[in-house]
Amino acid sequence: MSERDMINDPSGGISDRPSVTEAFRAEGERRAHRAVTRSRGPATHAPTSGQTIGPFFAFGLDYDRKHEVAAPHSPGAIVLGGGVYDGQGAAIPDAIVEIFAADTDGSVPRARGARRRDDHTFTGFGRAATTDDGHYEFWTRNPGADEGKAPFFAVVIYARGLPNKLHTRIYLPEDEQALAADPLLTQLSDDERATLVATRTPEGYLHHDIWLQGEKETVFIGF
Secondary structure (H helix, E strand, C coil): CCHHHHHHCCCCCCCCCCCCCHHHHHHHHHHHHHHHHHHHCCCCCCCCCCCCCCCCCCCCCCCCCCCECCCCCCCCEEEEEEEEECCCCCECCCCEEEEECCCCCCCCCCCCCCCCCCCCCCCCEEEEECCCCCEEEEEEECCCCCCCCCCEEEEEEECCCCCCCEEEEEECCCCHHHHHHCCCHHHCCHHHHHCCECEECCCCCEECCEECCCCCCCCCECC
């Protein structure tokens, strides 16, 4: 097909045939854009609410050592891990868990580099995908807090079927006095509080399971 034939093509010049030149393809795209713009008219509606999460695309989501907030086995480094489960107790094999927390002295990290780990910069942010068994895991540090306040990790969960991401927290278990005075925890029952407080393992690590529904449902925070 010649370029003249392409001009007279009823499709408007848009074709996937190898003979189409870049100029004709660009012109076809411009025609299509103008047609869509005319048919839609000016925008009259507010943005819609969040939609079902996914599918996930590796570009921008996945990167090397995304779960290593602290370099593994470096001074002060611990493992924070657990499972993500649905209301029936079934493991969720394709969830995404993100955390952000203060450094051990309670300071809020402001350094860049979460996407390019250099083994010494602490950014406080990490992302982990669950395994086939629903397990997530981070290398990080015990967060600190201001005097009298309970240290915690801010957590975001993405998973299939969720209309939007979920926000929650994971508190360190040691300072019972600070936990008892925490503004969020004081609003909860004992059973609800337990869904937000991690368990310290014999190795000094942290274990915490996240339940999206059911009797053990984790307390989630609305924003």
